[in-house]
Amino acid sequence: MFGHIDYKNPPELCPVRDVMSVASDQWSILILLWLGYFPLLRFNKLKKYVYGISNKVLSQRLKVLEADGYIARKAYAEVPIRVEYSLTDFGQSYVEKLLELAEWMHDNSPKVLANREKFGLL
Helix, strand or coil, X not given: CCCCCCCCCCCCCCHHHHHHHHHCCHHHHXXXXXXXXXXXXXXXXXXXXXXXXXXXXXXXXXXXXXXXXXXXXXXXXXXXXXXXXXXXXXXXXXXXHHHHHHHHHHHHHHHHHHHHHHCCCC
């Protein structure tokens, strides 16, 4: 699987690490999951659902997710301006993988907790 990687001379830009760093941080995952649950959300609704995120961080994460193609942003010429966010097809396919991973974690969490207890971490 990783036979093409020379671990003695790692590349300066690792495509997997680059893509994963954007789409797998705490806030981005929550934003994407909420947009997977609700097909269309405005900024303030997203901020309400993604509990604890600041306006600045939410705005930054939305811009990065839009630039990478996970979400679409639609602004309406109204006063006050109305902006809506939704998943792209690409974002939807990523959310489907996130949900598979979440199910795996749910199914295997008893094993992880048992291992933590065995090592005295609980």
